[in-house]
Amino acid sequence: MNTSVGNRKKVVPVADRRSGFSPQQFAICLKGIVWRESLRFLHQRERFISALVRPLVWLLIFAAGFRQVLGVSIIPPYQTYILYAEYITPGLIAMIQLFNGMQSSLSMVYDREMGNMRTLLVSPFPRWYLLCSKLVAGTAVSLLQVYAFLLIARFWNVEPPATGYLLVLPALVLSGLMLGALGMLISSVVKQLENFAGVMNFVIFPMFFASSALYPLWQVRESSPLLYYVCQFNPFTHAVELIRFALYAQVNWLSLGVVCSCTFLFILGAILAYDPSRGILARRGEAVGAA
């Protein structure tokens, strides 16, 4: 028997280099993706500025204008009467993350049209890992924006307790992942860049306004019970409340549960949507360029 011929197909040169990745290599991959997203963000100075200007306009102008109109009574987690600006700060933080999530979804649609997305998707690492790394990277970028905003807001008398700044971090990571995953899920459905205006109208605005970001839900309940229930079912409300409580060193367990479950569901959905055999990409014949 000539075993060398029989076995030839099985011989893999430098097998150690070819099969599987070490945990260290997984870390290298994650680090590379976060590094690239941060670089891209820092290079786009306008994006950083507009990410800050948007919530600041709300805080400095809108909140000042509505200070007298909307009275906020003492509700948890606040222990005293607060200014309206202080009330809407957590909502604006969540808004930063919402926009950031949608923006990275927009850049994913753009990348897919332009082909950049492929660089990521043809990496030999498992696709779920690549998508999760991208989410982590997007969340890291949103943290930068949030802390810059909190710093500026401090000069505007929005002064949560010092420990709040630290304790809000895990909440921000969770809400950032949830909103990023939602964006990723949407990016797999949105076919073209032009449809992003639709995302603004049908996702960002309804999510933001039908939530506890701008007004406490008990006030909403008084005017419209139906809207109250809509707000209750809006995951964005729970992202806002999770951040609000964490900022004042408390935990809103209901919101924590909702945000965790939604994060899990959205990530799962995004992974399925980007799966080569099940995904929507292949069925539509998209991302092929000039096919």
Next chain:
Amino acid sequence: MGHNSHEALKYELEIGWLRGMTIPMLSVEAVSHSYGARRALDKVTFDVAPATFAVLLGLNGAGKSTLFALITRLYGTQGGRIRIFDYDVEHASQEALRILGIVFQSRTLDLDLSVIQNLMYHAALHGIRKRDAQTLADEALSRIALSERKHDKVRNLSGGQMRRVEIARALLHRPRLLVLDEPTVGLDINSRADILRHVRQLISEHGIGVLWATHLIDEVADSDHVIVLHQGQVLADGAVSRITGNCGVTNIRDAFTQLTRGDHSIGETG
């Protein structure tokens, strides 16, 4: 450094070993793909041997890009099988993608990042350590004679230079198969010739297999392996001389015209 030269030696040995063997670098077996009712690929079958320059020749819409999306596992295969070296793209995609270098038709570099940053990102996506990545990137850049543009933003490079960077990037992790989807689209004549020469040189120096998709017949050389893809079907597959001989013509252009002159049953794409 020692580690790297060791790796380089291993790579050379491996390539030397590959040259003497017969397992195809790429094997496409009866691959079919449909978008809804439209059939983009119909039982496409061909091989690419090591150290071969294989040209996938077809007009726009022939199914080339779909085939690329399947080889790179952007899509899952619906029918048939694709193997890169000995790895099934579907079942061993990790190993398969690891030994595959890809240059897409559209530009896929980050324009706002520098040349070296783009290469380092790619290295990270292959799990290569920073120190090794830097050595590999320097090597790759000197190979394409762009070392001095290392820190320039990609945006400031010419179209031809960007393509060269993309090729360098595709080769950074030392793949055994390089696939390029219409890499010369939008380039001037000099850049085109330059890139073709560069890739052909890679084959003679490193023995990797190359699949080069194009609709430009003048990119085919007499020594190449040609696969003619038309409306999702392979009409001819073999050495240039064999294809021209079979068609009874003297050059590949005439052979291509004759093969794709839409009569017979090829056109049933519906």
